[in-house]
Amino acid sequence: MKDQPEGRAVMLGRYITETGATVRGAANKFGISKSTVHKDVSERLRREDPQLYRRVKEVLEKNKQERHIRGGLATKRKYAEIACRRRSSFR
Structure with missing residues (x-):
């Protein structure tokens, strides 16, 4: 795949648009x-x-506009996991 950067670019482009x-x-x-x-x-x-x-x-512009939401959700999950571990360690 490294030998054909143009082919890789098309493959990446298709993957990004499809998913x-x-x-x-x-x-x-x-x-x-x-x-x-x-x-x-x-x-x-x-x-x-x-x-x-x-x-x-x-697609990438849409992802860029939504990234602050994904970041907030990741932070929320992180602290929820920490709280869950703390609760289970006190039992």
């Missing part, structure tokens, strides 16, 4: 860095498949 994945989620799925995913979908994909690039851009 609504974040850059981080796509990076984890394909075992590559977030920087590589970002470069692929923002630069290489624009040259390779402009129509797919526009759809990916829409």
Whole structure:
């Protein structure tokens, strides 16, 4: 996959549009860095498949607008787990 960055860019673009994945989620799925995913979908994909690039851009923009919500939920889960551990350690 490293030999064909343009093909990887198209594959990443399709994955992101089909699943609504974040850059981080796509990076984890394909075992590559977030920087590589970002470069692929923002630069290489624009040259390779402009129509797919526009759809990916829409998904990533939506993810960007929602990230503060995901961050808040993650923090809420974190502290709920800590509270649960504390309660179970007192029993």
